[in-house]
């Protein structure tokens with residue numbers, strides 16, 4: 001009851017905050033090339049009251065409409081970043097990008113919606129954690145957002161709260177950690193129970209896939225041998241420690257009988273190969289990789305500058321194999337992986353120094369929310385590996401479909417929210433901590449020149465990046481509920497269930513005339 005009142009009160013405050021004077025209200029985007037995941041067309045887009053009202057040529061529009069000339073530019077759906085950690089308390093620090101600065105940075109890069117993670121402490125109520133995340137986010141976000149919820153412990157109460165979150169609070173996805181032993185990690189039998197509950201609820205089960213026991217043992221051994229630097233982090237959790245957990249999560253999800261699975265931050269070829277194999281066997285499993293794994297690699301963890309190396313520490317680690325970025329891009333082209341996020345979880349140099357003498361104490365996380373789309377355009381589209389439609393699919397549409405907010409989000413079509421980016425493919429920008437909008441003094445893509453720059457970023461019809469100038473409005477973003485049973489995820493699962501029922505002829509019916517029992521298969 002209290003929770004509902006808090007949320008209702010917030011929503012009321014929030015809705016007042018949505019200024020919509022007429023000048024902001026009507027927009028016509030002319031002469032652009034509209035790109036959706038299924039194709040591109042030269043077309044104009046008319047927006048009113050935050051909604052796309054018309055798409056086509058020679059549109060009839062009312063006076064007082066602001067006109068943006070998108071000649072020579074792409075008009076794409078606003079990016080959706082399904083993996084952020086704004087102001088997350090982790091390993092003794094709070095991530096530096098809060099919901100204001102982090103979403104401002106996201107906007108600057110062309111992302112118009114984030115999905116952040118509520119991460120309850122062990123034995124903490126999931127609902128209480130959710131309420132505090134909402135209170136932190138609602139008053140600060142500059143773009144729309146949704147929430148995944150972490151399941152960091154397991155009990156009947158957790159089961160009930162998962163159900164409540166799905167039925168009353170617009171949550172349809174839960175993240176389980178197979179690493180972070182002694183803090184968030186769940187055991188296999190617990191994963192089995194959570195996956196089963198997710199399936200009953202029509203929710204998406206997400207996993208952070210690393211073998212937490214092996215990481216813990218390797219860490220002890222490395223520290224005992226005097227390896228305390230950031231390189232120890234990468235050495236403690238090599239690729240096959242990730243791939244093993246991906247495989248185990250898939251096996252458990254399969255044994256739960258077709259529980260859909262979403263593997264977050266796939267960081268290696270080995271993990272990608274497991275997903276390729278499981279999808280090839282017909283398992284409903286989705287793979288997400290992140291800007292960091294596409295734009296840089298793990299060699300930096302051996303950098304002689306401690307701060308430089310520590311700034312690249314995240315989990316699963318960036319891989320020292322310099323072919324990894326290209327391999328993961330190829331998996332995105334092949335639809336082995338479907339989604340790109342940022343896993344934006346930034347810590348300043350002084351926060352990273354908590355692990356000065358012990359790599360296992362370096363707060364895990366890197367930046368990515370601002371640079372995700374430009375990095376992927378440069379590495380994916382400008383390089384000729386994928387076309388603009390595939391870029392839209394992996395940076396926006398697929399996340400919208402998986403988390404069941406499509407076509408409200410993730411496409412340029414009549415009736416969709418007016419979350420639109422006018423994208424200049426010919427313009428370049430050089431990424432730097434000196435110019436980025438993050439709250440940290442380091443950027444893992446420092447010096448990288450990217451083709452693909454957002455010229456305008458429009459959120460619910462409001463121009464929040466205007467000819468490159470970021471005009472973010474604190475608290476303007478809204479919480480977007482994500483409904484259960486996304487067709488993109490569950491239609492195949494439900495079809496198989498029906499088939500199974502239809503084909504499971506009752507045993508009595510097959511009893512032959514001698515009356516003996518049919519032999520069991």
Ligand SMILES: C[C@@H](CNC(N)=O)C(=O)O
Pocket residue numbers: 085090208265313314315316343345364365366
């Ligand atoms: C805690 C969070 C961010 N940190 C990271 N990926 O290293 C995660 O594991 O996704």
Ligand SMILES: [Zn+2]
Pocket residue numbers: 208264265315316
């Ligand atoms: Zn994770």
Ligand SMILES: [Zn+2]
Pocket residue numbers: 305306307308
């Ligand atoms: Zn340095």
Ligand SMILES: [Zn+2]
Pocket residue numbers: 083084085265343345
């Ligand atoms: Zn994460």
